[in-house]
Amino acid sequence: MEGYKRKRRKSVAEINVVPYIDVMLVLLIIFMATAPVITQGVNVDLPQAEAEMLPEDSDKPIVASVDAAGIYYLDTGDNNEQPLDLLTLSEAVMTQLQVTPKSPVVVKGDAQVPYDAVIKLMATLKAAGVPSVGLMTQPES
Numbered sequence: 538m539e540g541y542k543r544k545r546r547k548s549v550a551e552i553n554v555v556p557y558i559d560v561m562l563v564l565l566i567i568f569m570a571t572a573p574v575i576t577q578g579v580n581v582d583l584p585q586a587e588a589e590m591l592p593e594d595s596d597k598p599i600v601a602s603v604d605a606a607g608i609y610y611l612d613t614g615d616n617n618e619q620p621l622d623l624l625t626l627s628e629a630v631m632t633q634l635q636v637t638p639k640s641p642v643v644v645k646g647d648a649q650v651p652y653d654a655v656i657k658l659m660a661t662l663k664a665a666g667v668p669s670v671g672l673m674t675q676p677e678s
Contacts, residue, residue, distance in 0.1 A: 596637050596639055596640040596641070597637075597640065598640060598641045598642065598643050598671075599611070599612070599630060599633055599634075599640050599641070599642045599643070600612040600643055600644075600645050600673065601626065601630065601642065601643070601644050601645070601658055601662060602644070602645035602646065602673075603644075603645075603646050603647065603650050603654045603655060603658055604647050604650065605647040605648075605649040605650055607650065607651065607654045608620045609621050609622070609623060609626050609654075609658060611626050611629050611630065623657060623658070623661045626658075626661060627661050627662075627664060627665040628665075630642070630662060630665040630666075630667065631665045631666060634665070634666060634667070641671060642662060642667045642669070642670050642671065643670065643671040643672065643673045644658055644659060644662070644670055644671070644672055644673060645673040646658075646672075646673075
């Protein structure tokens with residue numbers, strides 16, 4: 538009986554990249570699935586230049602404001618601003634837009650108000666059906 542000779546295998550010095558490709562494809566799918574969920578926001582048209590006054594021929598604006606304490610107000614032109622909660626403010630804006638649908642809507646926020654309060658106000662206005670919201674500014678002196 539002849540001895541069994543084992544063939545000596547050559548060692549492979551190449552890196553197997555298939556597992557790396559699999560991992561990269563899985564990561565790509567995860568990022569593609571989570572990217573739309575992560576990006577949220579309220580659409581705001583930012584001015585390209587200095588702020589301009591509203592045209593004289595436009596309807597009286599609906600002014601939704603928030604003071605430094607985070608209390609919300611609505612001024613529809615009759616100068617009787619009263620503190621409102623967001624639900625009441627939303628209903629009042631919807632009613633006003635049914636009466637005068639072309640009225641511009643602007644947000645007036647105190648300089649010390651938390652950013653969160655302004656975002657809540659803008660989200661409430663969007664839910665009330667406001668197509669676009671302007672931000673009220675004060676001219677620099």
